[in-house]
Amino acid sequence: MxxxxxxxxxxxxxxxxxxxxNSLPPRGMAAFVLATFTLISIPVLPLLGSPLLWVLLPFTLAAVWALYAALQFNYRARQxxxxxxxxxxxxxxxxxxxxxxxxxxxxxxxxxxxxxxxxxxxxxxxxxxxxxxxxxxxxxxxxxxxxxxxxxxxxxxxxx
Structure with missing residues (x-):
């Protein structure tokens, strides 16, 4: 309660x-963001050494950053x-x-x-x-x- x-x-x-x-403590949030980054990076790994990597990399990083920012905003609002x-x-x-x-x-x-x-x-x-x-x-x-x-x-x- x-x-x-x-x-x-x-x-x-x-x-x-x-x-x-708060169902997601700060440590759990860090683990979730790291797991999300790892899973999003798996499809990008075959593109190492290809110019297409530089096209997709900003979008994958932006997705991880947006997820992190949304979780931080929610955490602050719950204080x-x-x-x-x-x-x-x-x-x-x-x-x-x-x-x-x-x-x-x-x-x-x-x-x-x-x-x-x-x-x-x-x-x-x-x-x-x-x-x-x-x-x-x-x-x-x-x-x-x-x-x-x-x-x-x-x-x-x-x-x-």
């Missing part, structure tokens, strides 16, 4: 950390995390965006409500926190099943 309570569920100040799931703090009197949601900016929402814990929009939100099972005149999303980068579980966990935590 790409979220966890970093404090015991029975304790009063509770903290939950959420992060985007998003959120932290929910539920104290005695306040609830605070902090979102750390991929570009480095930080967004924060603070509310009196008594007024916080977790809401799940099954079909009305931008994504299925859209989970939000509402309070102090604002409604903020939480865990939008999680999978559908994870958002359902997150909503249940939030309901339990907010009832205490």
């Amino acid at each position: 790409p979220y966890e309570w970093t404090s015991p569920p029975q304790s009063t100040p509770q903290t939950m950390r959420l992060w985007a799931h 998003i995390s959120e932290e929910l703090f539920l104290g005695e009197a306040e609830a605070r949601l902090t979102r750390f965006n991929p570009k480095g900016d930080v967004q924060e929402w603070v509310c009196n814990r008594y007024w916080v409500q977790a809401t799940k929009y099954d079909r009305d939100g931008p994504i299925p099972h859209y989970v939000t926190l509402r309070g102090q005149g604002r409604e903020v999303e939480i865990g939008s980068f999680l999978s559908e099943e994870e958002r359902i579980t997150l909503f249940d966990d939030l309901q339990r935590a907010l009832k205490r």
